[in-house]
Amino acid sequence: MKKRVNKKNKHYHKSILLRPIGNLKIRTKLFLGFFTIILLAVTVGAIGYQQTTKTEDAWLEISEFALPEMRALEDMRSGGLRIVSSINEFLLLGYLGTAMGEQKTELNYINEGKEGLMEGLEEFRVLMVKSGDDFENYQNIHSTVSSLLAIADEAVSNDTINAEQRDTVVADIKEELEEAEGKFLDSVNALLIYEREEVDEEAEEITEYIEITQKSLLFLSITSLFIGILLTYLFSYLIANPIISLRNITSKIAKGDFSKKVHHYFSDEIGELADSFNFMSSELQQLYSGLEKKVKEKTADIRTAQKKLQTEKAKLETFLESIGEGIIALDTKGRIVTLNKSAESMLGISLKKVIGQPFKSHIKLKNEGGNPLLIEDHPISDVMTKRKSIFLISTFIKKDKSKLYMATTIAPIIDGKKVIGLISTFRDMTKEKEVEQTKTDFISLASHQLRTPLTGIKWILQEADRMKNIKEWREEYLSDAVVSTERMISLVHDLLNVSRLDSGILAVDPKKTDLGEFISRLIKVDAQPVANAKKQKIVFKKPANKIITSIDQDLIHQVISNLVSNALRYSEKGKTITIGLKKKKGKIEISIKDQGIGVTKKDQEQLFEKFYRTKDAALYSTTGSGLGLYIIKKILLACKGTVSIESKKGKGSTFTVSIPTKTPTKKVNGAQLFSHTIS
Amino acid sequence: MKLKRILIAEDDPYLSKVMRNYLEERFIVDLAEDGGETLEMIHKNNYAVVLLDLIMPVKNGFQVLEILQEEKNPTPVLIFSNLAEKEEMDRAISLGAKNYYIKSDMDIDEVAKAITKFTEGQAK
Known part of the structure; x- marks a missing residue:
């Protein structure tokens, strides 16, 4: 955080320094930059030009004045020296006096030297005037030249002097000449030296100038280069940096980070752009945050709705799952969309495996008449076309061929105006159907069982009526009618016993009983008369020791x-x-062992079930309700006893009853059974 | 006029007794108490008609019919039963029974009339 602030400050600092330039328009900045660079170049050029001109001037001065001066001085010196040497010759010749002719030649030489000297002097004077120099040097030179000329004239004019005088004169002239010559040479040399020094000084100055010019030009060039680079950098910085930062921030904003603003320090076009950009960004952020808020709100709404929906769904699911009825939803093509747990267990299929598959590939439907029932067929198609729910009893045939009787309601699922599928609710009626079947069987059995004694009673009574005048006949028929009626009553008792056994718990009331005695009496009183009628024998061997135990005697x-x-x-x-x-x-x-028709192994399994009569038994005897063995089983269950059968078809049967030595008492109000009559 | 001989195959002693008493006035009546006895009697005697109960010991009525059919025995059989299911009626007729009567639906004199009518029809 601190670091960031510092950085910001640094930026700020920089911005203050650069603000005056920074605020300029880019066009102006570019113009300024290029203008400065061009200005620098022009300056460098101008300075170079100026320096060159100065050097040139110096050279001109030297060549115009100093050099001719020196040349004139040189001429003068050589003229002077010639005069001196010619005079010396002349004097020498004259002194010797040998050759007058030669003296004349020497005179010419002197004149010539005089002319040269005069010419040089004149030239020097002109230069002095031209250069505006003071005349001191000239006066000096002029006077020495003049004295030199005067000596020369004196020497030449003394030609007529005698030998004695001559020696003295020559010696004087020589002395004077030497002095004039010395003076002359001194002044000319001094001037020459002076001039040379002057020229040297000038030359040195020029060289210095040139050096300075070179150095300053180099320096200026380098400085210009640096300034150019600096300016280029500065302007590129001023122009490019904000663009770069703009670009960086754009990519951040694109990623949804609105926290950064484009920092701009100048109010140039980029500054304006940055301002617009920041404005846009803040607008965008507002929009975005508004949007975000809205999205959050909507999301929260959706979540709430979803939660509600989930709760509803869970409720509905629990509701559907807890229903005992099977529920199955099919689409318009008869494919399974969903089914509940009850449907799964009833149909023996699992939703995961059958979802999306055609219902008919798992379950075949048949109507009550046993004809195939297809979704495409009437009446189910009515559900689709007429949008009416239907109810029907149908048979579901599973893949393992087992049948289920279903009370089925089929209703269309209507979405707006379109039927998008159907919902079938079905209740397994197989048990009910079985119960119904049992009932039907019972009714047919009971009606048959009842019809026989009733027919007997009717016919007996009709006969008794017809024979009413014959006393014996009438009495016999009436007693027959009583027996038939009792047989019917016994049957009715069995039926009642069954309904009592089924509806309530049997009361057991054990009493100490001598079983041998008990069975003997039963045979004697109830069974023997019937056996006698059919010429059948009952054999019972009483055990040697009495078996006394507690049993419910009636049961x-x-x-x-x-x-x-x-x-x-x-x-x-x-x-x-x-x-x-x-x-x-x-x-x-x-x-109880008999030599009767026997029971097949298959029949033995169902023998103790309610209303079950083996086919053999049913066609063997009219009497027999199919209830006796069921009643026995129920009684023994209450007495903690058991019953079993050992039999082969046609080879007789042995029923074995096993009862505990101590029958527990079970006192319950109600269920009292009617006694059984052997018939 | 010579009386026709008929056989009553009925295991219920009370019913057979009434039927015999009533029919004896018009026919010579033999009694059989079970299917086995019935077949024996048919083999032994020549009956104008056999009144056959379906539920009987030893051999039931259907078994008797089956045997007679196998033997190609021409003795006409009328079923007198209290089995009232269509299935059983059809089965009996298909096994050669000439007619099927439900006992409880009939009065005793109707039984006699039916037999008389049948035998007279046979005679012609």
Whole structure:
């Protein structure tokens, strides 16, 4: 955080320094930059030009004045020296006096030297005037030249002097000449030296100038280069940097980070652009945050709605799952969309495996008449076309061919105006159907069972009426009618017993009983008369030791008499029924063995079920309700006893009843059974 | 006029007793108490008609019919039963029974009339 502030400050600092330039328009900035660079170049050029001109001037001065001066001085000196040497020759010749002719030649030389000297002097004077120099040097030179000329004239004019004088004169002239010559040379040399020094000085100055010019030009060039670079950098910085930062921030904004602003320090076009950009960014941010807020709100709304929906869905699911009815939803093409748990367990299919598959590939439908029922067919198609719910009883045939009877309601699923599928609710009626079947069987059985004694009673009574005048006949028929009626009553008792056994718990009231005695009496009183009528034999061997135990006498009587009754009923005339009584560990076994029609292994499984009569038994004897063995089973269940069968078809059967030595008492109000009559 | 001989195959002693008493006035009546006895009697005697109950010991009525059909025995059989299901009626007729009567629907004199009518029809 601190670092960021510092950075900001630094930027700020920089911005203050650069603000005057920074604020300029880019066009102006570019103009200024280029203008400055051009200005620098022009300056460098101008300075170079100026310096060159100065140097040139210096050279001109030197060549115009100093050099001719020196030349004139040189001429003068050589003229002077010639005069001196010519005079010396002349004097020497004259002194010797040898050759006058030669003296004349020497005179010419002197004149010539005089002319040269004069010319040089004149030239020097002109230069002095031209250069505006003071005349001091000239005066000096002029006077020495003049003295030199005067000596020369004196020497030449003394030609006529005698020898004695001559020596003195020559010596004087020589002395004077030497002095003039010395003076002359001194002044000319001094001037020459002076001039040379002057020229040297000038030359040195020029060289210095040139050097300075070179150095300053180099310096200026380098400075210009640096300034140019600096300016270029500065302007590129001023122009490009904000653009770069703009670009960086644009990419940040593109990613949704609105926290950064474009920092601009100048109010140039980029500054304006940055301002517009920042404005746009803040607008965008506002819009975005507004949008975000809206999205958040909407999301929250959606979440709430979703939660609600989920709760509703869960409720609905729980509701659907907890319903005992199977529910299945199909689309318009008869494919399974969903089904509930009940449907899964009823149909033995799992939603995961069948979802999206055609219903008919898993379950075949048949109507009550047993004809195939297809979704495409009437009446189910009515659900689609007429949009009406229908109810029907149908048979569902599963893949394993097992059948389920279903009370089915089929209703269309309507979305707006379109039927998008159908919902079928079905209740398994198989049990009900079975119960109904049992009922139907029972009714047909009972009606048959009742019809026989009723027919008997009707015919007997009709006959009794016809024979009413014959007393014996009438009495016999009436007694027959009573027996038939009793048979019917016994049947009705069985039926009532079953309904009592089914609806309530049986009361068990055990009493100490001598079982041998109990069975003997049962045979004697109830079974023997019936056996006698069919010429059948009942054999019972009483055990040596008395077997005394607590039993509910009524119930056990019911059991034994029912079994004996069956044994007599399903055996032919003259056959023997053997009854056994044994005491075993903790229990007593009573067996009833016959030589009757027997029961197949398959029939044995269902033998003790309600209303079950084997086909053989049903066609063997009219009497027999299909209830006796069921009643026996129920009674023994209440007495903690059991019953079992051992039999082969056509080879007789042995029923074994096993009862505990101690029958527990069970006192319950109500369920009292009607006694069984052997018939 | 010579009385026709008929056989009553009925295991219920009370019914057979009434039927015999009533029909004896018009026919010579034999009684059989079970299917086995019935077949024996048919083999032994020549009956104008057999009144056959379906539910009987030893051999039931259907078994008797089957055997007679196998033997190509021409003895006409009328079923007198209290089985009232169509299935059983059809089965009996298909096994050669000439007619099927539900006992409880009939009075005893109607039984006699039916037999008389049948035998007279047979005679012609």
